[in-house]
Amino acid sequence: MPELPEVECVVRQLRRLIAGKNIVHARLIRPGLAPDNSPRQFADWLRNTSIESVGRRGKHILINLSNQRTLITHLRMTGRFSYLDESADDPAHTHAILLFDDGKKLVFDDQRHFGMMMVVRSKDLNEVRCLADLGPEPFSEEFTVEYLHRTLGRSARQIKLVLLDQTRVVGLGNIYASEALHRSGINPKTPANKISKRRIGPLHREIVAVLGEAIANDAQFDSESGDLDTSYGRYETVSKVYDREGQPCLNCGTQIRRITQGARSTYFCPRCQAR
Ligand SMILES: [Zn+2]
Structure with a gap:
């Protein structure tokens, strides 16, 4: 997908x-x-x-x-x-x-x-x-740390599920939601409204960064191929946790775990993302 x-x-x-x-x-x-x-x-x-x-x-x-x-x-x-x-x-x-x-x-x-x-x-x-009903675009001026803090504060659902909710912010699917949470050290099961404002700044930054890097990677493939190429699955280039169950975390060496949230797989490091 x-x-x-x-x-x-x-x-x-x-x-x-x-x-x-x-x-x-x-x-x-x-x-x-x-x-x-x-x-x-x-x-x-x-x-x-x-x-x-x-x-x-x-x-x-x-x-x-x-x-x-x-x-x-x-x-x-x-x-x-x-x-x-x-x-x-x-x-x-x-x-x-x-x-x-x-x-x-x-x-x-x-x-x-x-x-x-x-x-x-x-x-x-x-x-x-x-x-x-779509939420703001991740690269828009509307998507600020304050906005993310406000919208997360209104939900007691697990943070990973709230990030997937396209009415909160558009563009985070299963892969990049896992990556942004890993990069910002947030446990995917933490209730959204329990994440302090201090931790939302890094989360906001990593959401924008991981999507931006993925686009830059795709654009590079595009300029190499020249013609219309809609092949997917290049997330490997930015993936540090996704689809890496049992493999060592690239930050700390702990085994990456896979859990199911909303009928979909979430990958995370239990040490880097302890809470
Ligand atoms: Zn780790």
Whole structure:
């Protein structure tokens, strides 16, 4: 499952490849991909328009069009964009195609069918169900130590679970939440409202740092590959605890432990993250 850094990397690649292009044809092949649009609407709202910009809100990719509409895409588990020549074969499980006037096409395929697309009026973007409740972006001015202290103080749930809650802050998935807690020495089971303000500064700093490093790593792979590459799993480059159960902590040598929180695995060092 791509996390925020991987989605940001896809956004940057799309920006480079398709910004400014004119869409001459659009097709929704699997209607369930865009349940809020009919295939006819999807085609009509994307056709004969050009791509003004490509952005992101949380893990939603936003393709802004010259006709005041925005194509929202969530990749979920296995959704993937490919940028191909018009004559190239479409990947198996292709669910939507945008065709450009220069003989190129953008193809969305999704093996497991969890991906989501929606075309909306750009001015309504903030009211769209999937975006309305999202917390601040981790790199925004809104996401301050004070904000994090305030929002954590309102919850007695375990800190790891609160960090995964996208209404508090967007962008922390399972991997980077574990890493940020390890880097700031906080036990993933500590109730969020029991973490002192003194410890929230380092947590805030490490959330921003771990996501920033992951994006920089992805960007490096991107510039090496050149074409649209939406392969994931490069977290290894910043991972000190994730997926390292039983291996020595890189700080202190204690064995990394794995526990289950909210039906998902958390990895942590019982010594560095004692409380
Ligand atoms: Zn340790």
